[in-house]
Amino acid sequence: MKIFTTWAVAAALSAVTLPALAQDTKTIRVGSWLPPHHLIVSGILQPWATAIEEETGGSLKFEIMTSSLGPPPAQFDLLLDQAFDVGYGVSGHNAGRFTMTQVMDLPFMSPDPWAGSAASWLTYEKFGAEYGEHEGAHVVGLFTHSNPNINMAKGRVEKLDDLKDKTIRVGGNVTGRMMSELGASPVQLPPTEAQTAMSRGVADGITFPSESIDFFGITPVISSITRIPGGLYTDTFWVAFNQESWSGLSDAERAAVEKHSGMAIALLAGFAWTNGDIVGEQKLNEKGVEFIVLSEEDIAAAREKLKPLEAEWIAQADDKGFDGQQILTYARDMVENYRADKQVNVVK
Incomplete structure (x- = not known):
């Protein structure tokens, strides 16, 4: 869809009638499949849009849609079809389509949303132009969610073996593979169906951050939560313009978008998911949900069992003509640079 244009006319009134002054205001439609009060919309997209509007002096106006034009897996195709100017989505909702971009989805890559979001963007910024995974769109941001837990309605996961024969709701293809391993x-079910699925015994648990458990109303059915230090998995989200809409911006407007995108979106994601988890855990604690921490021994065992996913990703990257190990190493280096628990005030 081409950028919608309106005219804002400013008239100076005095004893003598002066010519009207016109300012070209471009309205950018942002496709959205989440409610306006979800943190991705209210904590990431809205502040991002507001900052750009202010930067352009009103030249750009963002209209975030309040009803979805299609399910989450359809968002990238809707963007390509010009159903809206800007879209966002989860890379893992389209299995095999964004393989390279999903490097941060690999096991134990993202210890927190700050590190994961920063590393996802910086890695894409360095290598992503070669991927060819987002042709027809101009990616302006990538981010990850916060550490997920294993949230159980039925049974407890005190040790890794307790996962055997449990049915776990997952959100993406890589996470599904991890649970199988x-x-x-x-x-794989929409989050809106998770509570019903667990209430009816269709699923025993769900992999989700604490924020999402609260937001999607799943708290009432959760009895225990198992934390996995180091971040078992994450999902990589994308934010992008339709290429034609991007090309329709002036140089100054594109500069304003870029100024408030990239790492700025990653920082917004870090704030949003961290604060969202605080609220979600308060609700879970009020309900008396039991929190369990997986032992270091079991974490080491999980890392070992999930090594094949990393090897397979590197092989896929190499088959596509990329140096998979180089990309993976760079992503890990960026994680270490930006992780929230990094100790910097060391007293010798």
């Missing part, structure tokens, strides 16, 4: 049976 760890002995669970993954089932």
